[in-house]
Amino acid sequence: MKFALKPSFYALFAGAMFVCASAGAQTQVVGNAKVGESKAALCVGCHGILNFKTAFPEVHKVPRIHGQSGPYIVAALTAYQKGERKHPSMVDVAEALTPQDKADLAAYFSGQGLPALKSDEPSKKPSAEVAALIEKGGCTACHGTNFSKPVDPSYPKIGGQHADFLYFALKAYTVEGHSLVGRSNPVMAGIAKQFKPAELKQLANYLSSIQGEVRTVRQDTFR
Ligand code: HEC
Ligand code: HEC
DSSP states (O other): OHHHHHHHHHHHHHHHHHHHHHHHSGGGOOOOHHHHHHHOHHHHHHHTSTTOEEOSSSOEEOOOOBTOOHHHHHHHHHHHHHTSBOOHHHHHHHHTOOHHHHHHHHHHHHTTSSOOOSOSSOSSOOOHHHHHHHHHHTHHHHHOTTSSSOSSTTSOOOTTOOHHHHHHHHHHTTOOSOSSSOBOOHHHHHHHTTSOHHHHHHHHHHHHHSOOSOBOOOGGGOO
16 A cells, blocks of 8 residues: 555655646646636736727837737736836736736637738838938847847847837836836846937837737737
């Protein structure tokens, strides 16, 4: 009897070790899109309404997250939890999410985008002025030449995103020491601070005008 029990004891022990290891490292949590859909009811109240706007701290459209890169969705939600991103609505929403919730939601939303872009080039060439800004900021080195193929999946797809949101997000990287507004990502802070607001707006308008993979899926079309 003793011998028969031993292997299963070790198997249980090994199983418990594995669970601990994956809970510690968030990146190892595997998301399930079906489960994610069932957890998305709250999210689509804002992200599932076409052109839905938020009023704080200035009026802009809520970002398109259907089709966004999964690891970026997890990274962004984690940044709201840690206070690295300060938007109050999203801080409240993200607070209670477990690593498994974040992975499931990311699996669901990342699978709901537009078809993957076939071309590595943007669907529309920037003006010479905007091309110079893109060159100065080195944007394509990280976000990809078509702005939807980031070099690291934890970086966002920014092509085809709402212009007013992109502008707001870019400005947020330049804000320091504010309790309700700002993003502390050091990489984007260093980049955004090189530009005047009017230049950030030009970049945002161009990025929004090209074809992307992100979209808003209306809540009532999948219910
Ligand atoms: C009350 C409206 C509201 C709800 C509900 C909401 N969001 Fe958001 N979400 C926003 C706004 C506004 C932003 C932009 C915040 C900012 O400027 O950083 C945002 C940003 C995000 C971002 C970052 C997008 C990007 O491109 O940087 C992700 C990811 C996200 N939300 C996921 C979710 C998920 C998942 C849920 C449900 C668990 C959810 N949101 C619920 C309003 C909402
Ligand atoms: C060295 C890599 C790198 C370069 C170069 C870079 N970015 Fe980023 N970008 C990132 C990362 C990483 C994030 C996510 C930061 C975070 O977690 O908030 C980001 C986020 C963004 C966002 C927020 C998107 C969203 O959905 O919230 C915008 C807009 C953006 N970048 C635009 C640009 C533009 C425009 C340029 C060029 C002027 C540029 N980036 C250059 C790495 C880079």
